[in-house]
């Protein structure tokens with residue numbers, strides 16, 4: 001169960017990046033241990049090691065620190081062949097940062113070269129990898145090992161000497177070699193292969209080296225031509241003439257005139273006799289719009305001694321590209337003569353089942369200069385575009401092939417006995433599709449990533465088969481894309497491949513760089529095996545083996561007697577072929593099911609990623625809402641506070657004025673002064689200004705009521721005073737002489753009247769008190785009306801006593 005989950009996640013993860021994360025839990029090598037940790041961390045929360053180590057399993061000598069990170073008991077397995085010579089060589093080249101990149105802060109120390117073979121990657125803070133590391137599902141530090149690492153300071157010449165020089169020697173000995181560059185876009189692949197300006201890349205150096213070594217050994221005629229996978233055809237006179245015309249028009253079109261080789265004191269001998277170049281002066285391959293300089297050392301004379309005696313060499317070149325899964329011949333016709341729509345090439349198999357590009361243009365070249373011009377002509381047809389990372393980005397995989405025919409002139413009809421090949425493949429850079437802003441670029445990126453992914457799967461399957469020979473070999477999916485089909489021969493023992501991984505140390509492309517390095521790390525574990533079966537041998541193996549369980553089909557088995565099993569497909573009778581078809585059908589069915597599982601996993605992953613994005617958006621949205629709400633609340637809180645302050649200020653002032661009035665009124669009442677009759681007409685409700693808005697001039701209802709009440713109060717008090725005086729007068733009259741009856745009667749009558757008036761007055765006063773009370777209530781609850789009422793009641797009491 002655990003196994004199937006791991007496999008599923010591996011598949012899902014491998015689809016997440018163009019190159020894929022390749023894994024094999026059965027291997028137990030450091031790379032898989034760490035890759036499994038990457039995945040396992042996500043699955044079941046297993047504690048992740050501090051860093052992941054990805055290194056060639058066959059040769060790597062772990063440090064003490066690394067040993068502690070590898071699961072105990074899991075041995076590093078090889079295939080029994082411990083010799084480093086058979087291991088696929090993978091070189092890493094780090095390009096320098098440009099000034100612009102430094103200014104943009106791309107230099108964050110995420111790429112650290114530890115020694116010639118090991119590299120440490122540390123995730124920068126904004127990278128996806130760091131985010132995953134923070135969530136505990138990945139490591140933020142990764143360690144990789146390569147055959148050799150070349151830092152930013154490495155010169156083109158040093159790089160050539162350490163990588164391709166040996167390959168050129170092997171090709172001249174009759175072997176086939178492939179060098180391919182891999183890396184994210186803008187990492188320096190084209191710079192490495194072709195070079196820029198004065199800094200010639202691997203290819204021009206190799207061409208110069210080939211012709212230097214073949215000096216004096218070139219085969220003069222053009223009557224032998226490479227065809228099919230690696231065969232030679234004798235051309236008749238007419239065909240030779242046609243080849244010559246084609247070559248001349250291509251060279252003429254490219255240079256406009258014969259390019260010159262300038263080296264100060266010596267010149268190119270671009271004739272059949274080979275090159276004559278003095279070794280101590282810089283050499284320049286020049287054409288109309290681009291020049292490549294070669295340092296004197298790269299032309300040293302110590303080469304070419306080990307060529308087979310008596311053999312002559314005919315050199316042919318071809319240049320083609322794979323663009324959007326179509327093959328295009330870059331030498332098809334001189335650029336100016338080309339029709340608008342380019343013809344596509346087809347891939348075919350020879351009778352041994354070896355794939356080759358049908359109808360590809362091969363041009364015989366007699367010097368490095370001619371070869372270089374052919375390459376320049378082809379480049380004009382190549383698909384470049386400006387992407388946001390590289391203004392001149394290769395949008396296709398381009399392959400420049402040099403075939404060398406080893407001709408024995410004494411043999412019958414001057415037959416070439418051997419064909420060797422040197423191919424240099426400049427792979428298009430992987431790039432995130434979502435970074436592409438236009439449809440065409442998106443489609444290109446998609447195709448590029450798909451073919452790189454297939455290449456990754458092929459390498460993983462090859463490595464799996466090399467490490468699991470007797471058990472369950474996998475089908476290597478070479479046929480899944482054009483790129484892997486054309487390179488198939490180099491991976492199946494009919495040649496050897498070396499890989500150059502280019503990276504740039506920019507922090508912003510860290511995640512892509514990490515994926516590229518993981519991909520290349522798998523390649524470092526490959527070994528060069530003997531040639532694997534051809535189609536005929538493959539069918540034979542299908543027929544020979546009983547296939548009760550189609551899952552166990554052995555397709556890449558290294559059968560010792562398979563070497564002799566080559567021939568024509570017509571050697572099988574129809575029964576045998578039908579049986580082979582049955583087996584293949586089952587295999588197709590198995591693969592289909594495998595792909596369905598893969599698809600389901602991808603869908604699931606896409607779905608969960610989408611959900612993650614949506615929930616992220618939801619979270620952002622609710623956060624924004626929350627912030628808005630808090631902001632509004634704060635704003636209104638401020639407003640309310642301001643309002644409260646203004647009201648408080650106003651009412652305080654108001655209360656003070658009222659208190660003053662009441663104090664004055666009390667004093668007046670107590671003293672019984674007449675001044676009470678005319679109280680100062682203090683405004684009970686001055687215009688108020690709340691929030692900057694003033695009340696209008698018209699008094700409120702409560703104000704009007706209060707002022708009326710005050711008027712009446714004054715009037716009543718005046719009357720009260722008058723009555724008091726009258727009363728005092730009556731009292732004075734009552735005491736002295738003994739009143740006569742009439743006088744007494746009058747006095748009594750007046751007293752009664754006075755008392756009556758007094759009662760009336762008291763009633764009036766009570767009424768006024770009530771009015772005042774309601775007026776106060778109307779204008780403000782907490783005023784000193786209560787106190788006023790008390791004062792009036794006290795005044796009443798005093799009056800009553802007096803009466």
Ligand SMILES: Nc1ncnc2c1ncn2[C@@H]1O[C@H](COP(=O)(O)OP(=O)(O)OP(=O)(O)O)[C@@H](O)[C@H]1O
Pocket residue numbers: 094095096152183184185186187188189190191192196390392393394395427428429430502
């Ligand atoms: N080692 C190096 N030294 C100096 N400059 C370099 C080096 N490698 C690359 N460059 C520069 O970096 C830029 C990008 O390089 P190049 O075009 O070769 O990238 P690429 O990987 O081929 O990109 P793409 O895949 O998009 O075609 C170029 O301007 C190139 O000159």
